[in-house]
Amino acid sequence: MSSSTPPSVLLNTGVQMPLLGLGTYKLLDPEGVYRAVDAALAAGYRAFDSAAVYRNEADLGRALKELLPKHGLTREDVFITSKLGPKDQGERAMEGALHSLAQLDLAYIDLYLIHWPGTRDLDVSDQRNPNNRAQSWAALEELHAEGKLKAIGVSNYTPAHMRELMQSCRIPPAVLQVEFHPRFCQSELRRVCEEYGVCFQAYSSLGKGELVSDPVVMEVAKTCECTPAQVLLRWAVQQGVPVLPKSSNPDRIKDNSRIFDFTLSKTDMDRLSALDCGQKFCRGASAVV
Structure with missing residues (x-):
């Protein structure tokens, strides 16, 4: 992957967001970050990509402050979520x-997301959830107007949550980040995002590691002379879907950056997409009202 101009997708804000980002979930020690x-x-x-619940925002901020100069980069060269x-x-x-x-x-933060449609300590069916979401969005709109959230x-929003937000927001969401991989293709949600001009972004592209041993994924990897993880990530970015593989292993981090060095054939893309069976590996949001 080119270090100067990484492949990116254009957001509805007019800003380019890289197609490949480093996920930092479960990176909890400063040295590891x-x-x-x-x-x-x-x-x-x-x-x-970080989050308040990851408890590593401060470690990420410190690491970037120290490492950007080492790599000849400035704050403006990176995209922080x-x-x-x-x-x-x-x-x-x-x-x-x-x-x-x-x-x-x-x-400023380049992209700031509401992490979950529900509220901690409220039941998923609690009728206060919709109002809380609306309050949160209004606060984010205010900070966006001030330039603090670009x-x-x-x-983790469902199609119903997205339609609810689009009916009430002043500023439309730039990104929806959800679980996405060949066994969970999220076709309806992708259509909703396309309808509203929202970038659909993937997390858990490897299905918490389980998909790297899927027979079809392994066959495609052998044919392409690459790793199963690279196949799964390439399957997404080849559809224009940004990915956020997480790893603390420098070799795997480097391997994951090579997903722009090859292309999957239409046959391989179709074989992978045919694995779709609605299987989720992460806690779902569908029950939240």
């Missing part, structure tokens, strides 16, 4: 977003 960010920057990554925790959904959203800014020690979006 530092090593992963160092390896990622060396491999050409220019996007990093973080997310509002469910405990701050609603009236505490402004406070939560500003806390993320402070933890990251940044003047783009705003959501994560």
Whole structure:
């Protein structure tokens, strides 16, 4: 992957977001975050994804501050995403977003998402959830207008949640980040995003590691002379879907950056897409009202 101009997708804000980013879920120690960010920057990554609930925003901010000069980069060369925790959904959203800014020690965050459609300590069927989502979005719109959040979006929203948001928002979401892989193709949700001009972004592209041993994925990998992880990531980006593979292993981080060095045939793409069976590996949001 080119270190100067990484492949990207155009958001509805007019900003380019890299197709490949480093996910930092479960990277909990400062040294591990530092090593992963160092390896990622060396491999050409220019996007990093964190969240309040990951409890590593401060570590990521410190690592970037130290490592960007080492790699001849500035703040403007990287795209930083973080997310509002469910405990701050609603009236505490402004406070939560500003806390993320402070933890990251940044003047602005490139993309800030509502992490979950529900609220911590509320039942998924609690009728206060829709109002809390609306309150959170209003706070994010305000911070977006102030330039502190360059783009705003959501994560784990269903088609119903997306339609609800689009009916009430002043600023449309730039991104929807959800679980996406060959066994969970999210066709309806992708259509909704296309209808509203929202970038559909994937997490858990490897199905928590289970999909790398899928027989079809392994066959395609053998044919392409690449790793199963590269096949799964390439399947997404070849459809224009940004991915956020997470790893603390420098070699795997480098391997994952090579997904732009090959192309899957239409036959291989179709074989992978045919694995779709609605299987989710992550906790679903569909029950949240």
